[in-house]
Amino acid sequence: MARSSTRPTSRDVAQAAGVSQAAVSLVLGDKWRGRVSETTAQRVREAARDLGYRPNLAARNLRLGHTRTVLLVVPALTTEFFAGVYTGAARVAAEHGFGVVLYPSPEGIGPARDPFASAQAALDGVIASSMAADALTAIRGDQLPLVMLDSDPAGSLGAATVNLDIADGVRQVTTHLLDLGHRRILHLAADVPSWTFEVRAKELAARMATTPGTDIRTARAPISIDGAQAATEAALTTPGPRPTAVVCDDDKLAAGAYKALRRLGLRIPDDISVTGLDDLALATAIDPELTTVRLDAELFGEHGMRALLAVLEGREPDSGDIPVELVVRGSTAPPPTPA
């Protein structure tokens, strides 16, 4: 019968079981074998249960010097992609006795400022998918183990990076369109300063350049359906020959492009082809279903967590990009024959 107003401590449990606090810690920490008798251990466990004892995590973290908690900084939760990343990371973390705390960067898919102001949990490490340079240097200065997701390996100040092979995905999309006969392409680009989007533009240009007579036009839009719609409409109502395909930086942009094309009276894929990137649920909800690049978000999260565990244990994280896969659906077809 300790004080009932405050939570019971291990000392309260010890008193109730008639043992020392150390014994309680031993038993509950599962380190009692050969140090405490089975009957005593049983008594301790019962006392803990009766009192509803929960260890004070702050005290444990302080004592241990680590928290077995890592932070996952994600740019936004407005698609299921990062839900998958979290799921994968959390699964691997759980297998190693770690917890994952999410920090959705408020500015959407852009640079994240200081995640610690908000996610104020004590942390052992950070997995970040997009982060402002100042926040990055702050973390590096803190010596906090860090893994960057989908970031420029050259610009990450020596932090480990884990990347999807976006370049290959764009290559596959472009090849698919070129094979169908497309030559004039509108690139609907995310208007966000992020390496993952720069890669798309670079790789698209590189692949197109291998075929003579090709032409890329670029439209920039914020990552929202309405923004993409507006940008697409604007781009397609300018003079000059109309592109026969729209390559979108992600599926959400593609959904906006669909709306724009519908309003312009263009049929997909007869008049114009559209491609996305992500393979969200959205991709099969729209009509026609979207040709896109499937990213394995959970695998991405798993690799990120594994890399962080490696860093935490002083090992060298595995390198190598995660493969992606082109999924051809109904939104791509050969270009219309010139009338």
Added chain:
Amino acid sequence: MARSSTRPTSRDVAQAAGVSQAAVSLVLGDKWRGRVSETTAQRVREAARDLGYRPNLAARNLRLGHTRTVLLVVPALTTEFFAGVYTGAARVAAEHGFGVVLYPSPEGIGPARDPFASAQAALDGVIASSMAADALTAIRGDQLPLVMLDSDPAGSLGAATVNLDIADGVRQVTTHLLDLGHRRILHLAADVPSWTFEVRAKELAARMATTPGTDIRTARAPISIDGAQAATEAALTTPGPRPTAVVCDDDKLAAGAYKALRRLGLRIPDDISVTGLDDLALATAIDPELTTVRLDAELFGEHGMRALLAVLEGREPDSGDIPVELVVRGSTAPPPTPA
């Protein structure tokens, strides 16, 4: 020059500034006015900056007895709805010096087991949108302040609840359809044991019962586009008069219904009307745009956090449901005239 291998502590800062650790704590805790001279305070701040000092949160939490961190348990991150809830909650939290840690319940939108096994941060309180009874009683037993989101006020063991006025939303949808002349309705229900969905069914039935000659059929589907498609196809290919409208428990189910109707060769809204609930980005990405109920997710999150703050401060949380709004778009029209 203290040990460089480990992070500097307030004692290191004190030594560097030539003061006591207590003075460092006062200065950095902004409690130094009238206790430390301006020049000394300045010296302390400089030393802290030079050493790259970051307070040890575990130690602070232990000392303070609270963490100013609350946990937000959300059922899933596969729609932007809970991203909005988080955003709202985090904003209000930040205004009060609190942080919010997200715990996405792994089982999707179903009951959440023990969030603490995974989100192992030390917590001051919990906001939970859907939670298994055992986890609920565990939290109540811990005396951990708790606010339930969209939960049965009667079944929450005395925890505060904050609800959207879903019942009114369903009432508005049903009235809208009845006014258009619909009488036979298919209810595409989420196959998930959650109070928020039970309310939908109950309210739909109640409102329909006020008009003679009405008929409700129910199809159950998991909350996924494919699941909804399958359930809708199955329900509409059974014998008997075909419903003239499909009322869906949320927008995602509605997107699945769209796919099913497209495959069955039914035109929306000429042959059949469809309604959703949530007003996700998806609602305007599909064609025709979806008539649905707009839920203000951010406001929901704000109210949840405010209620938790009230509980934490021993005040009585505000009650009253958050209003919702019917958004009529192109997916609803009068039923086809019987041939």
Added chain:
DNA sequence: GCCTCCAAGTGTTACGTATAACGTCGCTTC
């Protein structure tokens, strides 16, 4: 000249836990 008061700090403690180091007892072994 003595008392009071205030600014400007310092010394010490406690938060709850995990663990290293240390006892004690009974039994075996040589």
Added chain:
DNA sequence: GAAGCGACGTTATACGTAACACTTGGAGGC
């Protein structure tokens, strides 16, 4: 019969911080 040893614990300590209680040196009042 002394030494050794395993089983079963306990005592003591440190983690880094915030805050209470205390000290000191001078300024000011009377």
